[in-house]
Amino acid sequence: MTVREDKAAEEGESAWAGEIAPGRAMLRGAAAVPSTPAVVLFCTFIGFGALAHETGFTLGQALFTTATIFALPGQVVLADQLARGAAISTAAFAVMLTAVRLMPMTVALMPEMRGTRARRALEFVACHFIAVTSWIEARRRLPFVPRDLRLPYYIGFGSALCTATLVGTVTGFALAREVPVVIAAALLFLTPVYFILSLVATMQTREDQLAVLLGSALGPLLFLFMPGFDLLATGLIGGTMAYAVGRMARGEGAGGRMPWRRR
Numbered sequence: 001m002t003v004r005e006d007k008a009a010e011e012g013e014s015a016w017a018g019e020i021a022p023g024r025a026m027l028r029g030a031a032a033v034p035s036t037p038a039v040v041l042f043c044t045f046i047g048f049g050a051l052a053h054e055t056g057f058t059l060g061q062a063l064f065t066t067a068t069i070f071a072l073p074g075q076v077v078l079a080d081q082l083a084r085g086a087a088i089s090t091a092a093f094a095v096m097l098t099a100v101r102l103m104p105m106t107v108a109l110m111p112e113m114r115g116t117r118a119r120r121a122l123e124f125v126a127c128h129f130i131a132v133t134s135w136i137e138a139r140r141r142l143p144f145v146p147r148d149l150r151l152p153y154y155i156g157f158g159s160a161l162c163t164a165t166l167v168g169t170v171t172g173f174a175l176a177r178e179v180p181v182v183i184a185a186a187l188l189f190l191t192p193v194y195f196i197l198s199l200v201a202t203m204q205t206r207e208d209q210l211a212v213l214l215g216s217a218l219g220p221l222l223f224l225f226m227p228g229f230d231l232l233a234t235g236l237i238g239g240t241m242a243y244a245v246g247r248m249a250r251g252e253g254a255g256g257r258m259p260w261r262r263r
Contacts, residue, residue: 025149029156032141033164037133040190041161042168047187048075049172050179055083059173066169070162071131074098076188100232105135112138115148122151129158132192207246214238 020028045066052062057079069075074095081091106127113126130138138154145153172179172187203209215238222230222237 020146020149022149022152025145026152026156026159029153029158030160032153032157033160037137038161038164041133042164042171043187044072044190045165045168046172046175046179047184047190048072048079049169049174050176050181050184051076051079051172051188052169053173053176054181054184055079057173059170062169062173063166066165067162069095070128070165071099071102072188101235102130104235105132106130109135109138112142113150113154115151119151122155126151126154126158129155129162131161134158134161205246206249207242210245211239211242214241 048066049062052065057065065075065078069078077094077098078091081094086094109130110123110127113123134154134157138157141157142150142154172184200212203212215234218238219230219234222233226233
């Protein structure tokens with residue numbers, strides 16, 4: 001993150017003083033898209049655009065995939081499955097499995113965006129934009145936005161990130177013959193690398209640190225023993241262990257005390 005981005009994230013609600021319409025909050029969200037995530041997504045989706053071209057997608061199909069899935073692992077799985085000649089139902093099921101990882105992220109983030117009155121339609125729109133990059137940035141930025149403006153702010157934020165991915169897809173598709181396969185594959189790894197670095201940079205508690213360490217240790221091992229379910233199992237086991245250790249360290253065992261202490 002740049003100094004300018006960190007300064008913007010640290011601004012309190014004083015920056016939102018006065019009456020601000022939801023539409024203006026949405027524009028602020030779009031304008032707040034930080035340069036680093038946007039550039040990372042743009043470059044990553046150059047790789048996807050080249051991959052889509054090589055697997056026989058038309059430009060319209062590639063753009064439709066980016067706009068509707070908005071999650072690179074699912075898009076890569078879809079392209080791979082169709083290139084192998086898999087049935088649409090099989091490819092859809094494989095994509096659905098990759099999206100399971102987004103469910104706990106959605107459950108954790110959506111309550112932070114609810115204001116004093118329910119706006120279900122907008123909440124469904126916001127859910128679509130929940131992905132790794134937008135989730136990390138939202139967790140960092142939303143606490144500084146007034147609660148009733150968080151939903152339109154995030155929709156504007158997510159729309160701007162989605163636009164970056166669409167532009168990247170078009171660029172990669174157009175340059176498919178010019179981008180070597182090795183470089184296209186390397187570009188696809190920019191998002192997970194950025195995600196890992198962002199997790200490390202935003203760790204605030206011992207539980208956060210322990211969860212990252214356990215995930216790093218368990219991931220390679222579980223990949224060997226249960227490929228295909230390794231990511232889900234790593235998050236479930238590592239996250240649960242980190243949460244349990246954190247509760248014990250805070251003395252929140254049985255009855256709110258350390259489990260080995262007597263009352």
